[in-house]
Amino acid sequence: xxxxxxxxxxxxxxxxxxxxxxxxxxxxxxxxxxxxxxxxxxxxxxxxxxxxxxxxxxxxxxxxxxxxxxxxxxxxxxxxxxxxxxxxxxxxxxxxxxxxxxxxxxxxxxxxxxxxxxxxxxxxxxxxxxxxxxxxxxxxxxxxxxxxxxxxxxxxxxxxxxxxxxxxxxxxxxxxxxxxxxxxxxxxxxxxxxxxxxxxxxxxxxxxxxxxxxxxxxxxxxxxxxxxxxxxxxxxxxxxxxxxxxxxxxxxxxxxxxxxxxxxxxxxxxxxxxxxxxxxxxxxxxxxxxxxxxxxxxxxxxxxxxxxxxxxxxxxxxxxxxxxxxxxxxxxxxxxxxxxxxxxxxxxxxxxxxxxxxxxxxxxxxxxxxxxxxxxxxxxxxxxxxxxxxxxxxxxxx
Amino acid sequence: xxxxxxxxxxxxxxxxxxxxxxxxxxxxxxxxxxxxxxxxxxxxxxxxxxxxxxxxxxxxxxxxxxxxxxxxxxxxxxxxxxxxxxxxxxxxxxxxxxxxxxxxxxxxxxxxxxxxxxxxxxxxxxxxxxxxxxxxxxxxxxxxxxxxxxxxxxxxxxxxxxxxxxxxxxxxxxxxxxxxxxxxxxxxxxxxxxxxxxxxxxxxxxxxxxxxxxxxxxxxxxxxxxxxxxxxxxxxxxxxxxxxxxxxxxxxxxxxxxxxxxxxxxxxxxxxxxxxxxxxxxxxxxxxxxxxxxxxxxxxxxxxxxxxxxxxxxxxxxxxxxxxxxxxxxxxxxxxxxxxxxxxxxxxxxxxxxxxxxxxxxxxxxxxxxxxxxxxxxxxxxxxxxxxxxxxxxxxxx
Numbered sequence: 001x002x003x004x005x006x007x008x009x010x011x012x013x014x015x016x017x018x019x020x021x022x023x024x025x026x027x028x029x030x031x032x033x034x035x036x037x038x039x040x041x042x043x044x045x046x047x048x049x050x051x052x053x054x055x056x057x058x059x060x061x062x063x064x065x066x067x068x069x070x071x072x073x074x075x076x077x078x079x080x081x082x083x084x085x086x087x088x089x090x091x092x093x094x095x096x097x098x099x100x101x102x103x104x105x106x107x108x109x110x111x112x113x114x115x116x117x118x119x120x121x122x123x124x125x126x127x128x129x130x131x132x133x134x135x136x137x138x139x140x141x142x143x144x145x146x147x148x149x150x151x152x153x154x155x156x157x158x159x160x161x162x163x164x165x166x167x168x169x170x171x172x173x174x175x176x177x178x179x180x181x182x183x184x185x186x187x188x189x190x191x192x193x194x195x196x197x198x199x200x201x202x203x204x205x206x207x208x209x210x211x212x213x214x215x216x217x218x219x220x221x222x223x224x225x226x227x228x229x230x231x232x233x234x235x236x237x238x239x240x241x242x243x244x245x246x247x248x249x250x251x252x253x254x255x256x257x258x259x260x261x262x263x264x265x266x267x268x269x270x271x272x273x274x275x276x277x278x279x280x281x282x283x284x285x286x287x288x289x290x291x292x293x294x295x296x297x298x299x300x301x302x303x304x305x306x307x308x309x310x311x312x313x314x315x316x317x318x319x320x321x322x323x324x325x326x327x328x329x330x331x332x333x334x335x336x337x338x339x340x341x342x343x344x345x346x347x348x349x350x351x352x353x354x355x356x357x358x359x360x361x362x363x364x365x366x367x368x369x370x371x372x373x374x375x376x377x378x379x380x381x382x383x384x385x386x387x388x389x390x391x392x393x394x395x396x397x398x
Numbered sequence: 399x400x401x402x403x404x405x406x407x408x409x410x411x412x413x414x415x416x417x418x419x420x421x422x423x424x425x426x427x428x429x430x431x432x433x434x435x436x437x438x439x440x441x442x443x444x445x446x447x448x449x450x451x452x453x454x455x456x457x458x459x460x461x462x463x464x465x466x467x468x469x470x471x472x473x474x475x476x477x478x479x480x481x482x483x484x485x486x487x488x489x490x491x492x493x494x495x496x497x498x499x500x501x502x503x504x505x506x507x508x509x510x511x512x513x514x515x516x517x518x519x520x521x522x523x524x525x526x527x528x529x530x531x532x533x534x535x536x537x538x539x540x541x542x543x544x545x546x547x548x549x550x551x552x553x554x555x556x557x558x559x560x561x562x563x564x565x566x567x568x569x570x571x572x573x574x575x576x577x578x579x580x581x582x583x584x585x586x587x588x589x590x591x592x593x594x595x596x597x598x599x600x601x602x603x604x605x606x607x608x609x610x611x612x613x614x615x616x617x618x619x620x621x622x623x624x625x626x627x628x629x630x631x632x633x634x635x636x637x638x639x640x641x642x643x644x645x646x647x648x649x650x651x652x653x654x655x656x657x658x659x660x661x662x663x664x665x666x667x668x669x670x671x672x673x674x675x676x677x678x679x680x681x682x683x684x685x686x687x688x689x690x691x692x693x694x695x696x697x698x699x700x701x702x703x704x705x706x707x708x709x710x711x712x713x714x715x716x717x718x719x720x721x722x723x724x725x726x727x728x729x730x731x732x733x734x735x736x737x738x739x740x741x742x743x744x745x746x747x748x749x750x751x752x753x754x755x756x757x758x759x760x761x762x763x764x765x766x767x768x769x770x771x772x773x774x775x776x777x778x779x780x781x782x783x784x785x786x787x788x789x790x791x792x793x794x795x796x
Binding site: 004006023028030047048294299303308330334335337339340341344345346347361 | 400402418738741759
């Protein structure tokens with residue numbers, strides 16, 4: 001198959017930052033892309049060969065879009081799966097497959113899948129409704145504390161809550177959910193697996209999510225993880241197994257816990273490029289985005305090793321600021337060696353909105369970690385205050 | 399100044415492959431770009447925020463384009479300099495400056511500039527016409543063999559010829575030219591210098607152009623050059639000096655000869671990202687394209703050191719093929735570790751047309767050199783033969 005500078009068309013469902021970083025690679029290879037996204041201001045509007053505005057959950061929109069391309073992939077899981085099934089039945093190559101998406105879109109089914117395939121994961125129980133879970137808790141069939149997770153559409157920590165008493169249920173949605181055992185863990189790890197239709201499979205090194213000691217928010221993604229080699233090898237082996245069991249094509253990001261006794265438990269997966277792999281753009285021989293393109297087009301996979309240590313810091317909107325974005329002190333972080341900001345191109349910031357990320361690359365991981373902290377403390381994603389007269393007043397030190 | 403996700407507009411004259419690789423960086427930083435190029439099929443048509451079709455040598459076209467942007471740069475030197483002068487007089491920031499372009503566009507003036515500034519360069523004489531040069535040769539005022547160079551618009555080896563006898567003049571254009579002493583050299587080297595308006599200045603490591611032993615064509619650009627450290631230090635020092643004397647802003651690629659007695663002679667310069675710096679996308683902490691953007695926007699310059707050894711192989715159209723391009727055996731080169739093809743997005747190949755390049759990155763430069771040779775011998779830029787019936791017949795082993 002001739003993908004390069006040809007009539008071949010790759011379709012991408014979703015036009016956000018992950019799509020934008022995929023487009024860097026399709027442009028590099030001169031592979032034509034069509035992108036579908038609900039927002040007219042999507043980051044992929046520039047850089048795609050054709051951009052379509054439309055609802056990713058609408059059957060006909062997704063189906064009609066799929067009929068125009070030769071291979072279909074996605075950068076977000078929340079898409080109409082029935083449309084993908086129909087397209088697959090009509091012989092379109094869809095990666096990840098509709099079957100994988102069905103499993104992943106429902107956290108209960110995802111957990112059942114791990115259990116059925118002997119993949120280590122935290123104990124859990126499934127409930128059709130929140131009321132059923134409450135009843136079970138009342139009857140002591142579920143022991144507190146535990147972790148409530150919405151089965152559908154959890155994203156970036158939404159749809160997850162620790163339940164310590166009956167009061168914790170307040171405000172939770174009524175829908176299908178799971179109750180998961182709380183796991184005391186040393187580290188949260190992730191491994192990205194790439195697999196192509198021919199079955200060639202490779203894992204990236206294990207990365208470590210370092211949390212803020214108080215805020216319980218991921219602050220840094222660090223590659224390689226600062227863990228024992230034996231634990232790292234086990235994490236990569238388990239991630240490989242997960243990808244193989246899903247018969248997955250493309251990237252699969254496998255998030256895991258390293259328990260106090262060095263067991264590895266799979267938490268959840270994402271069937272696409274992932275925040276935990278952004279470091280790879282600068283630090284790896286093959287970035288995760290190039291690798292995803294290679295995998296879904298059944299090209300040989302690239303080297304997943306690193307050229308240097310890499311640390312990623314997310315740039316999220318600061319609290320108290322909404323409106324036209326300004327990256328305060330960005331010039332100062334550009335002056336630090338090995339620092340690369342990625343600005344996603346969203347014009348409006350909101351508290352905690354993912355607006356970009358910064359990668360720090362250094363021969364020495366400890367040096368990279370120091371610079372990462374400086375970056376984290378220096379740059380701030382704020383908005384331009386509007387003066388009452390309608391003019392724009394710039395904050396200090398832009 | 400706020401460049402990121404703002405209303406700021408960067409203008410780029412020229413929309414070829416160098417522009418396309420600049421756009422990778424402007425997209426990463428979400429800096430708005432306007433691009434002007436004469437071809438409706440220019441590689442920059444996708445990826446720029448606005449694309450304008452127009453003649454780069456036409457005064458009004460360039461001037462009108464420049465009036466729409468906040469900073470103006472270029473990816474090709476052959477542009478209307480009078481328009482740039484007018485824009486500068488109206489306070490537009492133009493990098494490289496019109497004055498630098500005037501010097502560089504004329505090889506005679508460029509050589510005079512080196513001489514006036516005590517920058518080592520091969521001896522030369524200037525002639526207003528080819529007839530004047532012929533006369534001088536006849537009178538033995540110029541000793542054969544020497545190198546004839548057209549003063550204007552030489553590009554990629556065009557406009558250069560070794561004159562060994564009166565017959566060598568046949569077919570040369572009549573215009574202004576220089577006669578340059580032939581320098582027996584060990585190596586052809588290049589150093590890219592970045593300088594911003596604040597005067598911050600950095601050099602990239604010295605690269606070496608390795609020539610095919612018979613065809614006298616550059617086959618590999620190798621970073622770092624396999625030369626003595628003292629010679630490398632001298633080459634970087636001289637390149638710095640050239641950039642400072644030009645008071646240059648942006649990138650300046652300085653091409654040099656290393657003579658048999660390890661003297662460094664400046665051959666010529668290019669005031670923009672350059673073929674000799676393509677390796678930097680994968681091998682350097684800061685790619686030359688990101689560095690150019692940083693420099694012209696007066697941002698801090700990035701680290702110019704390398705993460706690994708890098709070798710670049712140009713992908714040029716094979717002889718005997720014209721038409722819709724096919725990259726034969728590209729899948730096979732993707733299977734080699736550390737290999738990244740860049741496909742420029744030109745739909746039509748022609749013999750010797752620059753269609754792309756391949757970078758090979760490896761910890762060990764000797765390993766990288768071996769893989770580079772495999773790449774060179776494997777991939778072939780050909781065209782799809784048209785069958786008489788109008789259908790398309792694919793060549794073997796695509």
